[in-house]
Amino acid sequence: MINRYKLDSILMKVEKPARYIGMEQNVIIKDLEKTKVKFAFSFPDVYEVGMSHLGMHILYNLINNVEEYACERVFAPWVDMEDEIRNADLPLFTLENKEEVRNFDFLGFTLQYEMSYTNIINILDLSKIPVFSADRDEHHPLVIAGGPCAYNPEPLWEFIDLFVIGEGEEVTLELMDLYSKHKDGSYSREQFLIDAAMNIQGVYVPRFYDVSYNEDSTIENRKPLIDGIPEVIEKRMIRNLDTMFSPEKMLVPYMETIHDRISMELFRGCTHGCRFCQAGMIYRPIREKSVDRLLELAEKLVESTGYENISLSSLSSCDYSQLHLLISSLMDRFEDKKVGISLPSLRLDSVSIDILKEIEKVRKTGLTFAPEAGSQRLRDVINKGVDEEDLVNAVSYAFKEGWSKIKLYFMIGLPTETDDDVVGIKRLAYLVKDLFFNRPKEEKIGNFSVTASASCFVPKPFTPFQWHGQDTIEEFNRKIRLVRGEIKDNKVSFNYHDPRVSYLEAIVARGDRKVSQLLYRAWKNGCKFDGWSEHFKYDTYLNTLKEVGLDGTFYANRARNFEENLPWDFINPGPNKQYLINEYTKALKGETTRDCRLGCTGCGIKDCAMWGVFN
Amino acid sequence: MIIRVRFTKLGYLKYLSHLDLVRLFTRSFSRSNVPVKYSEGFNPHPRFSIGNPLSLGIESQSEYMDVEMSEEIAPNEFMIMMNRVLPKDIQIIHADIIDDKESLSSIIKWSHYEIYLWIEDTKKRQEIKENLDRFTSLDQVMIKKKKKKGKRKIHVDVDIVPLIGNVTFKGEDQDGYVIITALLRSGESGNLKPIELVTALEDKTNSGINLEMTRIKRLDAFAETEGNIYRPL
Ligand code: SF4
Numbered sequence: 139m140i141n142r143y144k145l146d147s148i149l150m151k152v153e154k155p156a157r158y159i160g161m162e163q164n165v166i167i168k169d170l171e172k173t174k175v176k177f178a179f180s181f182p183d184v185y186e187v188g189m190s191h192l193g194m195h196i197l198y199n200l201i202n203n204v205e206e207y208a209c210e211r212v213f214a215p216w217v218d219m220e221d222e223i224r225n226a227d228l229p230l231f232t233l234e235n236k237e238e239v240r241n242f243d244f245l246g247f248t249l250q251y252e253m254s255y256t257n258i259i260n261i262l263d264l265s266k267i268p269v270f271s272a273d274r275d276e277h278h279p280l281v282i283a284g285g286p287c288a289y290n291p292e293p294l295w296e297f298i299d300l301f302v303i304g305e306g307e308e309v310t311l312e313l314m315d316l317y318s319k320h321k322d323g324s325y326s327r328e329q330f331l332i333d334a335a336m337n338i339q340g341v342y343v344p345r346f347y348d349v350s351y352n353e354d355s356t357i358e359n360r361k362p363l364i365d366g367i368p369e370v371i372e373k374r375m376i377r378n379l380d381t382m383f384s385p386e387k388m389l390v391p392y393m394e395t396i397h398d399r400i401s402m403e404l405f406r407g408c409t410h411g412c413r414f415c416q417a418g419m420i421y422r423p424i425r426e427k428s429v430d431r432l433l434e435l436a437e438k439l440v441e442s443t444g445y446e447n448i449s450l451s452s453l454s455s456c457d458y459s460q461l462h463l464l465i466s467s468l469m470d471r472f473e474d475k476k477v478g479i480s481l482p483s484l485r486l487d488s489v490s491i492d493i494l495k496e497i498e499k500v501r502k503t504g505l506t507f508a509p510e511a512g513s514q515r516l517r518d519v520i521n522k523g524v525d526e527e528d529l530v531n532a533v534s535y536a537f538k539e540g541w542s543k544i545k546l547y548f549m550i551g552l553p554t555e556t557d558d559d560v561v562g563i564k565r566l567a568y569l570v571k572d573l574f575f576n577r578p579k580e581e582k583i584g585n586f587s588v589t590a591s592a593s594c595f596v597p598k599p600f601t602p603f604q605w606h607g608q609d610t611i612e613e614f615n616r617k618i619r620l621v622r623g624e625i626k627d628n629k630v631s632f633n634y635h636d637p638r639v640s641y642l643e644a645i646v647a648r649g650d651r652k653v654s655q656l657l658y659r660a661w662k663n664g665c666k667f668d669g670w671s672e673h674f675k676y677d678t679y680l681n682t683l684k685e686v687g688l689d690g691t692f693y694a695n696r697a698r699n700f701e702e703n704l705p706w707d708f709i710n711p712g713p714n715k716q717y718l719i720n721e722y723t724k725a726l727k728g729e730t731t732r733d734c735r736l737g738c739t740g741c742g743i744k745d746c747a748m749w750g751v752f753n
Numbered sequence: 754m755i756i757r758v759r760f761t762k763l764g765y766l767k768y769l770s771h772l773d774l775v776r777l778f779t780r781s782f783s784r785s786n787v788p789v790k791y792s793e794g795f796n797p798h799p800r801f802s803i804g805n806p807l808s809l810g811i812e813s814q815s816e817y818m819d820v821e822m823s824e825e826i827a828p829n830e831f832m833i834m835m836n837r838v839l840p841k842d843i844q845i846i847h848a849d850i851i852d853d854k855e856s857l858s859s860i861i862k863w864s865h866y867e868i869y870l871w872i873e874d875t876k877k878r879q880e881i882k883e884n885l886d887r888f889t890s891l892d893q894v895m896i897k898k899k900k901k902k903g904k905r906k907i908h909v910d911v912d913i914v915p916l917i918g919n920v921t922f923k924g925e926d927q928d929g930y931v932i933i934t935a936l937l938r939s940g941e942s943g944n945l946k947p948i949e950l951v952t953a954l955e956d957k958t959n960s961g962i963n964l965e966m967t968r969i970k971r972l973d974a975f976a977e978t979e980g981n982i983y984r985p986l
Contacts, residue, residue: 143928147965150810155768161840390780392766392773444784444838476783 140231140238148222156393157185158219160211160233163390164442166202167234174206174321175314178232178242178279181250182257183669185213189389190396192403192451193248193285193306199385200307207314210234210242212265214257217667220264230264239265243317245279246310247298249287252646253639253669258283259297259661269658271299271345276327282313289373289420290599290706293649293657295344300331303340303709304374304420305406307383312338335367340374342709343367349651355692357650357703371709373420377747379406379427386438390445399447399480400439402432404464408453409735409748413521413725414510414549416598417453419718420711422741423734423748429460433467440477447478455481456490457735465493491535504543505536511552512562518728519554521721526569533570537577542584544570550617550634551595551609553725560617563590563632564624571629589631592618594640598647599706600713602721607697608644611637638676642668644694650705653693655686714742754822756831757857757986759847762813766842771806777843778803778818785834788824804857804974804985805864805940811947813971815846817857817985849986857985862977863918864939866947869930871966881931882922884958889920896953913953916945930968939974 149155160167170176179197181188188194194211201209210232215223223230229238239245245267247258262269267278274281283294284302291301302309313334320330335343346367350358362369376382388400407424408417427435436448448468450458458464468479479497484490484507494505507529511517514525533544548563567590574586594614597606609617614637625632646653660682667673683690698704700719707715717740724731731739738749762769769777782789782799791797800821807813822831828848836844872878888894897908918936925931937945947969955962976985 143966146968149768150965154770155809156770156773159765159768161765161842163840392769392777394772394776444780446783 139236140228142236144226144228145231145236148219148226148228151222152219153216154185154393156391157213157216158233160236162392163444164387165234165389166198166209168202168208170208170235170237172206173208175208175244175318176237176242177201177207177209177244177246177310177314178212178239179209180212180214180239180245180247180258180261182214182247182254182261183667184216185391186393186395188213189391191248191250192401195385195388195401196383197246197248197306197310198389199387200383201310201314203383204311204314206318208234210237212239212245212261214254214261214667215264217673220260223264229266230261240267240279242279243321244314245281247281247283247285249283249285249294251669252287252293252643253674255294255646255657256661256665256668258294259658260666262297270296272296274299274327276325280317280327280330284310286417286420287647289416289709289711290647290649291342291344291709292651292705293646293653295651296654296658299327299343299345300334301342301344302374303342303371303711305376306374307376309338309340309374313341332364332367335364339372342371344651347708357705360703360708369708373709373711375712376406377425379403379425380431384427384431384435386435387442388439388445390443397449398445399449400436400443400445401449401451402436402439403427404432404450404452404455404458406452409457409733410454410523411521411721411731411734411739411741412510413519413602413721414552414595414598416601419600419713419741421453422712423743423746424457425747426459429464429467432464433471436468437471440472440475446476447480449480449482451482456484456493461493465497469497491532491539495539504545505541506545506547507532508547509566510547510549511555511559512548512564512566513559515728516552516555516559516562518730519725520552521725521730523730523733526566529566530569530573533573537574537583538581540583542574542586544588546570546588546590548590548592549595550592550621551614551640553603553606553722554728555617557617557620560620561624563592563621564630566590567625567630567632568627571627587629587631589633590621590625592621592632592634594635594637596640596644596647599704600709600711600718602718602725604648604704604718605698605700605702605722608641608694609637610691610695611641614640636671636674639668639671639674641690641694642676642679645690646693648705649693652686652688656682656688659686712741712743717741754825755851756820756822756826756828756848757851758818758820758828758832758835758845758849759815759986760818760839760843760845762807762816763842764812766840767807767810767812770809771803774803774806774843777839781835781838782820784838787831787834788822788826790821790823802857804861807971808946808948811866811969811971815971815973817861817974819851819857847986851986858940860976860978861940861974861985862938862942863936863975863982865936865972865975866934867923867970867972868933868935868947868951869926869968869970870933870951870960871929871963872931872961873963874961877961878925878929878931881960884960885920885922885933885954888954888958889917891957894953894957896949896956898949913945913949916943917950920950934972936975 198209201207212232259269268274280299282300283298284306288301331343334341346364349360352358405426407421510522570588597603618634663678789799804817832845832848894913895910898911900909916938920935923932975982
């Protein structure tokens, strides 16, 4: 345990000290002397962000549910806290027992976005754990990582000892069990890693593989260095969501966080097949929890947290096959408790709005829709199965029901995009405005505004667009100016993401092993909290690219061909490469692919859990 | 019906901001099912007020809060129901019905603190008692206090002697901290923060106090009307 008085004098000096004290409702503080395996779980961002992540609550309770295992949390200290603990020479500690992270058996990171990677290096350093895997020995924790970004683990290969690919509930416990067994003998870190790599599905130990490159810097070959470890890593997936572990408790922070509510997962996976969406591919196939199970969980969660809102969170929650039944049952059950229900994502149809009308009886706050692209042609390219009529219907309906603030989400830089498509963003925003003002006078309720929000498209591994070259920053800026120049109405506003951040994100997202040096040197040069605009240091990144001799355009802007050996090709996420190729080819021709609930579209998953259920 | 309670704020929970504390009580009222009165409107919230909030980082043995109830409830039952859902470091230790119309923040005039001073130098540590005596016998102690004037922050010179009730030397604890207690004015009509007192003490007497290591605990708060000083509950 770290020095309590030292910690006290530091906490007096930092902003929001409640970030570092733990002690929340439903916290689990075990006697670490009596636990066999200690797991430090880290969301590599600040407390308020990490605590809003459902996966953290799941793993926390899952591990602590095992009597002899303990899971404690550690987040990225905010910059003021970092300065103080460095000055005081205090190693980074967990929130529960205020124990030094370096004294744990495992340090596990969840990889939710690439721009948090420098924070991972920083957390290792603050914990006084060698940042490079090769420099660690039996005295250090095993540093592991999982989460959606682990599907391309290579940019972090030097820092992480072991990755888990896919859903974490089963594999985390398998790893801890195996470790526990190894600990009973004469523990060797190397032996444990070999055993895990050989015998646990979804485990990737980068050190056990060698990668060779062609002259043009693309990958020539990748081969295992140890006999018996798999060449292809198969992702982990839970088949039955009703019987898997689902938390009945959630930690309730004292301070305000991004989501102050219960999060309940209705299902995993998504069947729409949007071609830009990584989650839509890697979480396939869709698997639902039953209404009964969800009601049971809701009851326990409301009881244990006292929260007054349940958010039904899934990739596209309105797809839940029994949504009406679920919502009406929830409303019945919690009517007198004043528990509200919210849906984070909405489809552009009246069914969604109907449900929304039901659950948001009083407050008519803003509504958000995501057409993603400004023209029908481009929406077909990305396979976003909504058309203008859907938008018109949904928005008209919303206005009739009393909503007056609409937000529209778009992406720019999508494959085949023309200036016409880009200007389509303005057209749709104006269409929404006209729909409001063309209503009869008595139906113009509220203070109207529409916001069009554009992000700069980042091609992601394991999507049909993984071969696409990202627009250059100049091109993004030109397109942004194009839309901005067209919008001249004070009821219509336009905002956009910083293309420079998207450029860096693209470099890392499709990076290979060499990118780890970029991250390391960038961190050395002071980069951290890159996802926070006030901390993002673009110039430092540009200089670091030069320093390590990497060409950013090679990773971000270069279009790959189908023959290229991609850095993540050794992972099997379910859908196969041929399917992604077919989808990309269809995209370029503007052909759509149906929702695979309506009939399997042959993505390549073996023994798909959906066969027989929906098809 | 209004129930007035005394509660603690101890350990790491001293780092909860006033806003965090308000959120905690709001949630705890609804979790415990005590019949608290809610405000009207779209966004109803429970009606309660906490008397002169503590600065972040100060522990307390006695904080006060008034809660408006929608139905009659025995104070003891209220306390038991609430304590079941409150964290162990924030517990209600006394509750009673009051008829007072006056708000807590308008009647509370004094706070009594226990202050732990860290003095590295042993020789200086032995001199602290004399230094305290010297300090308390001064006729005037001027400090610069931050004040808000409109939007700007300005510094004004204030004599703190009238804001000090008493300062007493108590001894040393096993870690080597020097313990003193101080009764200081508290509230809207005059306020002296304990850390301001310690800073002034160090300024005037050069006692070798490490200000950053100072730890403070509020022991109690007192009301004052027409010269009578009494506990609010
Ligand atoms: S195998 Fe067919 S049904 Fe299963 S996820 Fe893939 S496309 Fe959908």
